[in-house]
Amino acid sequence: MAESDYPKPSVTVDITIFAIKDNDLKVLLIKRSIEPFKNMWAIPGGFVRINESLEQAAKRELEEETGVKDVYLEQLFTFGDVERDPRGRVITVAYFALVNSEKIKLEAKTDVSEAKWFSVSKLPKLAFDHEKILQYALKRLRWKFEYTTVAFSLLPKKFTLTQLQKIYEIVFNKKFDKRNFRKKILSLSLIEKTKEKKKDVSHRPPQLYSFRRKIGDIVEII
Amino acid sequence: MAESDYPKPSVTVDITIFAIKDNDLKVLLIKRSIEPFKNMWAIPGGFVRINESLEQAAKRELEEETGVKDVYLEQLFTFGDVERDPRGRVITVAYFALVNSEKIKLEAKTDVSEAKWFSVSKLPKLAFDHEKILQYALKRLRWKFEYTTVAFSLLPKKFTLTQLQKIYEIVFNKKFDKRNFRKKILSLSLIEKTKEKKKDVSHRPPQLYSFRRKIGDIVEII
DNA sequence: CCAAAAGTGTTAGTGATACACCCATGT
DNA sequence: ACATGGGTGTATCACTAACACTTTTGG
Numbered sequence: 416m417a418e419s420d421y422p423k424p425s426v427t428v429d430i431t432i433f434a435i436k437d438n439d440l441k442v443l444l445i446k447r448s449i450e451p452f453k454n455m456w457a458i459p460g461g462f463v464r465i466n467e468s469l470e471q472a473a474k475r476e477l478e479e480e481t482g483v484k485d486v487y488l489e490q491l492f493t494f495g496d497v498e499r500d501p502r503g504r505v506i507t508v509a510y511f512a513l514v515n516s517e518k519i520k521l522e523a524k525t526d527v528s529e530a531k532w533f534s535v536s537k538l539p540k541l542a543f544d545h546e547k548i549l550q551y552a553l554k555r556l557r558w559k560f561e562y563t564t565v566a567f568s569l570l571p572k573k574f575t576l577t578q579l580q581k582i583y584e585i586v587f588n589k590k591f592d593k594r595n596f597r598k599k600i601l602s603l604s605l606i607e608k609t610k611e612k613k614k615d616v617s618h619r620p621p622q623l624y625s626f627r628r629k630i631g632d633i634v635e636i637i
Numbered sequence: 638m639a640e641s642d643y644p645k646p647s648v649t650v651d652i653t654i655f656a657i658k659d660n661d662l663k664v665l666l667i668k669r670s671i672e673p674f675k676n677m678w679a680i681p682g683g684f685v686r687i688n689e690s691l692e693q694a695a696k697r698e699l700e701e702e703t704g705v706k707d708v709y710l711e712q713l714f715t716f717g718d719v720e721r722d723p724r725g726r727v728i729t730v731a732y733f734a735l736v737n738s739e740k741i742k743l744e745a746k747t748d749v750s751e752a753k754w755f756s757v758s759k760l761p762k763l764a765f766d767h768e769k770i771l772q773y774a775l776k777r778l779r780w781k782f783e784y785t786t787v788a789f790s791l792l793p794k795k796f797t798l799t800q801l802q803k804i805y806e807i808v809f810n811k812k813f814d815k816r817n818f819r820k821k822i823l824s825l826s827l828i829e830k831t832k833e834k835k836k837d838v839s840h841r842p843p844q845l846y847s848f849r850r851k852i853g854d855i856v857e858i859i
Numbered sequence: 860c861c862a863a864a865a866g867t868g869t870t871a872g873t874g875a876t877a878c879a880c881c882c883a884t885g886t
Numbered sequence: 887a888c889a890t891g892g893g894t895g896t897a898t899c900a901c902t903a904a905c906a907c908t909t910t911t912g913g
Binding site for chain 3: 887888889890891892893894895896897898899900901902903904905906907908909910911912913
């Protein structure tokens with residue numbers, strides 16, 4: 416296992432960035448300004464620098480695109496088919512991120528012509544093998560919502576059970592029974608009542624809850 | 638996103654190869670014959686060639702090490718910390734494989750000084766970050782046994798329920814209740830009785846079952 | 860007839876689902 | 887007073903877990 420004398424592939428990271436906006440699950444895409452796939456939409460990404468880890472590269476790209484740090488970020492899969500990039504051998508390590516839509520200020524420093532949020536139910540045709548990457552990310556995202564506490568990373572410190580339920584309904588694109596949902600969540604002992612209720616609502620003021628752990632802590636609940 | 642002008646990292650694949658042998662879960666390790674980590678044990682692996690996909694690279698390495706094809710192989714995770722290899726920047730795409738111990742003929746063409754099966758409960762100190770990779774592989778392997786039908790890929794076409802149960806007991810390193818295990822397995826409708834019973838056993842001859850799907854078909858049973 | 864593993868059922872507890880009405884506030 | 891979402895309990899069903907004895911063969 417001596418150092419390789421063969422030509423090396425290039426390595427990129429691509430990040431599927433999800434957010435919940437306008438009661439919908441969105442994904443951030445950029446419009447390519449150069450060939451190949453000029454003017455097509457693509458998942459944001461870029462080359463891994465020689466002195467940064469994969470996760471650092473993903474975080475850097477993410478911050479360049481959305482201006483946010485401290486979001487949920489997870490490695491997804493590495494795509495390395497020989498023909499996946501017409502320019503040559505490019506292996507891409509795919510990540511997915513979940514950002515809090517309130518914190519995003521789009522296009523901080525992007526060098527791309529356009530960046531836009533798309534509903535996952537109305538996606539354009541994508542460059543490279545990005546359609547495959549995105550579908551894979553979506554599947555994993557749903558898995559994470561089902562079996563971990565990622566959902567809480569999208570909520571403010573104090574939140575109502577209805578806010579939480581809304582997020583699940585958007586991600587899974589289906590309605591849940593209010594009573595059963597609450598029973599389930601409360602039985603996990605992950606959250607606790609605060610002493611406050613939400614004010615200035617034109618109906619019965621809902622109880623505010625808080626997550627019992629550090630924000631950003633993701634726990635398996637399998 | 639033009640072609641990178643920066644120095645490129647090297648890309649390797651490492652494969653954690655599991656097998657059940659001697660009523661124990663084993664993993665194949667090789668003894669390094671050169672620096673760095675000379676004489677330490679390591680997970681087998683090697684450089685990805687410019688004209689082969691990641692999975693092809695993993696299969697090639699696997700066959701070089703064990704002589705087997707057609708085994709269960711799955712991508713695990715990509716490890717890319719800057720300092721993980723003292724020789725320079727090396728990103729490794731980790732895979733795990735599960736081979737049928739009957740089919741293995743060790744060291745087909747390996748260029749390494751020694752290859753050996755280790756019980757997962759008695760592992761030596763490992764080179765690089767391979768301890769981390771191996772523990773990750775083990776966790777995923779158990780997950781796969783719990784939620785998919787990988788176990789069947791280790792059995793002959795016709796097998797007894799006790800054989801199946803043994804495999805689970807070895808992988809999870811714990812005993813299961815015979816009646817509950819059988820009830821559970823049979824309720825999944827994954828296997829069916831054959832017309833045969835196992836012969837030449839010095840006790841009541843057990844029923845032989847067969848998997849209802851193509852061999853190597855892995856199904857989620859979540 | 861003895862040793863060895865195969866085969867088989869019941870009960871209790873736990874978690875999931877389906878379902879409808881009253882409550883507290885703002886306007 | 888009305889509109890709006892908040893909040894709550896019960897019954898059924900499916901799945902899990904604990905547990906012990908009889909059966910069939912070879913030697």
